[in-house]
Amino acid sequence: MKPRDDRAWLLVLPVFAVVLFSAVLPLMTVVNYSVQDSFGNNQFFWNGMGWFRELLDPTSELGGRFLAALGRNLVFSAVILAIEVPLGILVALCMPRGGWQLAVTMVVMALPLLVPWNVVGTIWQVFARADIGLFGAAVNGLGIDYNYAGNATAAWFTVIVMDVWHWTSLVALLCYAGLRAIPDAYYQAARIDGAGRWAVFRNIELPKLKRVLVIGVLLRFIDSFMIYTEPFVVTGGGPGNSTTFLSIDLVKLALGQFDLGKAAAMSLVYNLMTLLVCWVFFTAMTQLDAAREPTP
Amino acid sequence: MNARRAILLTYLLALSLPIYWLVNMSFKTNTEITAGVSLWPHAPTLANYVRIFTDPSWYSGYINSLTYVVINTALSLACALPAAYAFSRYRFLGDKHLFFWLLSNRMAPPAVFALPFFNLYSAVGLFDTPWAIALAHCLFNVPLAVWILEGFMSAVPREIDETAQIDGYSFPRFFGRIFLPLIANGIGVAAFFCFMFSWVELLLARTLTTVNAKPIAAIMTRTISAAGMDWGLLAAAGVLTLLPGALVIWFVRNHIAKGFALGRV
Numbered sequence: 001m002k003p004r005d006d007r008a009w010l011l012v013l014p015v016f017a018v019v020l021f022s023a024v025l026p027l028m029t030v031v032n033y034s035v036q037d038s039f040g041n042n043q044f045f046w047n048g049m050g051w052f053r054e055l056l057d058p059t060s061e062l063g064g065r066f067l068a069a070l071g072r073n074l075v076f077s078a079v080i081l082a083i084e085v086p087l088g089i090l091v092a093l094c095m096p097r098g099g100w101q102l103a104v105t106m107v108v109m110a111l112p113l114l115v116p117w118n119v120v121g122t123i124w125q126v127f128a129r130a131d132i133g134l135f136g137a138a139v140n141g142l143g144i145d146y147n148y149a150g151n152a153t154a155a156w157f158t159v160i161v162m163d164v165w166h167w168t169s170l171v172a173l174l175c176y177a178g179l180r181a182i183p184d185a186y187y188q189a190a191r192i193d194g195a196g197r198w199a200v201f202r203n204i205e206l207p208k209l210k211r212v213l214v215i216g217v218l219l220r221f222i223d224s225f226m227i228y229t230e231p232f233v234v235t236g237g238g239p240g241n242s243t244t245f246l247s248i249d250l251v252k253l254a255l256g257q258f259d260l261g262k263a264a265a266m267s268l269v270y271n272l273m274t275l276l277v278c279w280v281f282f283t284a285m286t287q288l289d290a291a292r293e294p295t296p
Numbered sequence: 297m298n299a300r301r302a303i304l305l306t307y308l309l310a311l312s313l314p315i316y317w318l319v320n321m322s323f324k325t326n327t328e329i330t331a332g333v334s335l336w337p338h339a340p341t342l343a344n345y346v347r348i349f350t351d352p353s354w355y356s357g358y359i360n361s362l363t364y365v366v367i368n369t370a371l372s373l374a375c376a377l378p379a380a381y382a383f384s385r386y387r388f389l390g391d392k393h394l395f396f397w398l399l400s401n402r403m404a405p406p407a408v409f410a411l412p413f414f415n416l417y418s419a420v421g422l423f424d425t426p427w428a429i430a431l432a433h434c435l436f437n438v439p440l441a442v443w444i445l446e447g448f449m450s451a452v453p454r455e456i457d458e459t460a461q462i463d464g465y466s467f468p469r470f471f472g473r474i475f476l477p478l479i480a481n482g483i484g485v486a487a488f489f490c491f492m493f494s495w496v497e498l499l500l501a502r503t504l505t506t507v508n509a510k511p512i513a514a515i516m517t518r519t520i521s522a523a524g525m526d527w528g529l530l531a532a533a534g535v536l537t538l539l540p541g542a543l544v545i546w547f548v549r550n551h552i553a554k555g556f557a558l559g560r561v
Contacts, residue, residue: 004386116498
């Protein structure tokens with residue numbers, strides 16, 4: 001058990017100060033804007049909960065727009081999770097156990113994770129074009145009419161393939177770390193019992209992956225829930241509004257239209273949603289940690 | 297066994313192809329690019345790279361990006377080190393809440409902060425300087441560094457702290473001389489991830505700059521001109537942004553999962 005010492009606060013103070021400046025102060029500005037309306041010229045007046053009421057009312061212009069973006073974002077997150085998690089587990093199971101093959105595999109897998117997000121967008125913007133991109137040319141060559149700039153389905157397909165390309169390795173690397181932590185004795189016991197491949201996966205590997213999967217799923221959910229740069233570079237949120245996710249819509253509202261009150265209200269509701277997911281994540285993780293530690 | 301290898305190879309190939317395509321394009325002329333799909337450059341040229349390295353409006357973008365990334369990494373590590381030590385060694389008033397609060401900042405959407413950061417850094421006179429971006433990126437990098445370092449520090453047995461204390465080491469001397477060398481690996485991993493996450497972010501970096509401190513990522517959008525898209529130049533600029541990651545990836549390959557999972561694996 002760690003000793004209790006409140007003087008440890010002195011060591012935490014610098015971090016506390018930085019976070020106060022870079023997170024709390026800006027959020028206070030947002031709260032301030034969210035309850036005011038402006039006629040421009042820096043003249044503000046009290047608007048109370050007006051913006052929030054409008055935001056949460058789906059029949060209003062703002063509310064409808066918010067709900068649509070939220071819906072698109074949730075569908076996007078659900079789809080990429082449904083692809084990336086099983087695919088990541090599969091890849092992790094196929095990874096070599098050691099040697100130079102493992103080193104090379106890990107380096108190649110990590111590459112997409114280290115590409116700047118706008119360059120991820122650029123790569124796919126080029127790669128998926130029918131005239132100059134290999135992927136776009138190949139899909140069109142199969143006789144499918146594929147143009148992500150003009151067709152909403154194609155735009156969605158591109159954005160999803162891009163995210164799978166970008167982030168599946170993260171899930172795979174996490175799962176691989178989880179698989180490595182399983183003692184060989186478990187596998188030997190399974191072999192003696194004559195368990196098949198599926199039984200080994202279902203009864204030994206999957207339960208042991210629970211912890212890393214909790215981390216993987218929530219990181220992927222959160223990061224896809226606040227995705228901005230990659231789809232923005234490829235589709236600009238279009239065609240129309242078809243790939244306008246929450247962050248893209250918020251930036252449009254805040255920095256494009258400079259609609260401060262509406263943007264601030266939307267920011268707070270958006271932030272609150274991520275905070276809620278984050279809390280669920282933290283609780284699940286601490287509970288799994290507690291279950292793993294031997295009771296004294 | 298063979299099925300496993302086939303799946304893995306297919307996956308790795310699918311990962312490399314888009315990157316290969318970018319590299320491939322960066323060595324082509326625009327005439328060759330727009331003429332149609334060719335699997336390798338038939339008339340390889342370095343012209344795109346030469347233009348980037350000779351035009352200050354291009355290469356200054358890399359300098360700007362590197363400047364704020366380095367400042368941010370130093371800043372994040374400097375304040376995260378003592379904090380991570382506190383979290384790994386002591387219980388104190390509100391420690392769990394603070395830890396959660398830090399995590400929640402890593403998870404907050406940057407889009408929420410774009411506008412208030414714009415106002416904040418304009419008000420304090422840091423707008424369009426590398427410091428504005430370096431400080432803004434602390435939002436997610438400080439929590440990340442604290443989490444990663446805490447994981448590495450907790451792996452060091454507490455007896456070492458106690459022995460040093462008995463041997464008469466003062467806390468700063470113990471921390472600098474004994475403890476930091478013990479977690480050198482962890483510091484390297486944390487530094488790498490701070491560097492990476494600051495390097496890949498664009499939204500905040502673009503919002504907080506106009507001319508002087510413009511990052512390379514924002515300059516890349518300039519390749520669209522009246523004469524159409526300069527694809528070769530765009531590809532070359534993109535390839536150069538991959539280099540920092542590609543250069544150090546070998547050294548951190550075993551810690552990649554740990555870094556992305558906030559040190560929780």
